[in-house]
Amino acid sequence: MQIDLNADLGEGGDADEALLGLVSSANIACGWHAGGANAMRDSVRLAVQRGVAIGAHPSFHDPANFGRKEMHLPPDDIYAGILYQLGALSAIAQAEGARVAHLKPHGALYNQAARDSAIAEAIISAVHDFDPSVAIFGLANSRFIAMARGAGLVAIEEGFADRGYRGDGSLVPRSEPGALIDDEDEMLEHVLSMVRDKRVRAVTGGWVPLDVRTLCLHGDGPHALVFAQRLRDTLEANGIAVHAASAQSN
Template identity: 45%
Template sequence: MNASTTVDLNCDMGESFGAWTLGQDAELMPLLTSANVACGFHAGDPSVMRQTVRRALAAGVAIGAHPGLPDLVGFGRRNMDISAEEAFDMTVYQLGALAAVVRAEGGQLHHLKPHGALYNMAATNAALAEAIAEALYKVQPELMLYGLAGSELTKAGEKIGLRTAHEVFADRTYQPNGTLTPRRQPDALITSSEVAIAQVLRMVQGGWVRTQQGTEVAIRADTVCLHGDGAHALEFARQLRTALAGAGVVVQIPGPAPATPSPSGR
């Protein structure tokens, strides 16, 4: 079992676009320790990226690039038949865009976490996983790579020499092979806060998760993903923080924290 007394809380942020607003970024940010900022392919735009980075820096939250598939209409959650070379190029392009925004605001990037379908594809496809890991390694090898616990992505990161964070999900059900239940299937999402919190505590403190089929699978929980686009996301985040504190689990940024930014002068 991979039990832990510390854990990171991350959330996908900056997923508004133009005139459309998604999520409760301003309210959720203080409850997190790391934020995955959309880089414009599946969501986000230059102004939203900058605003989100500013919020994270003000709250002392670690900033991660959140590259996705080029699919605004499908929010990056639809599989695409891409090659490993395309996955590499997409990752480099989006990482570079957010890195520039973070640097302009006087901050430092902390990690990279793929989004949606790209994330799930890389969890089981070794070639895609290796391409994403290589992209990060060649651009900013000091950053952490967030990936599904025990997946091809975390294996690829560790193999190439990246620091990796094994990620678990509070509101998703699991399959016996450790993958997430596809969203299109029944019971893919956990809608009860009590059930979701119990699952998180089992994964963090016990090092295991109960699958949709009722079996128990060992799991490593370095970071827990909270989805910020749910109707009760803010209340759930507060409840989870309270439950973790009550269980003696310290919520903190994984690995070395980014340096505190100097004033931008604007």
């Protein structure tokens, strides 16, 4: 049994280098919600040194809200924005002797793609037209994953170690109770249920089938690194190896 661990990098946090010692995939901010050219290059260099798979983490062009505010843009604008951000990171990766292996939308763009077919199609089309070997990370059980596979792309189902789930498998919005899991023991149990048992307990109490292949670790909390280390140790103690998912097939 194996799982991929991913983290968002290049967003101005101070734990990036340490997290790269614990994860197998890095989602690098492409400048539209955080980061910039130098941060992207630094993140790519660190990922290359650690042997961590490099991914693009594009967003809406909304640094004031850290890309977490929903926007309703024409699909052509989203398509062009994805190409713009993906191309910028790819150029930096190429200069460092690496390549972009996957793409994971950020924030509101991620959540809207999970339920809005027009947004999902714009992102998928941009990735396909750029390089169809680039994998897509998306919310497990979402139409985004199904559409990416339908377009012939490698689609990787993602779960969240510190987020609550609704009964339909969607994430509880950050503005609602139960959105975030703060207790480390609860998070570990939450993760093992997803990885080992392929299910997650919803905030309403029932179980939701969920087959995840990558787990997101947020590195901006006060105890993020401590938890990341505990999670890695717990996975290995349960016979679950940590490997990048982007090289795997559907």
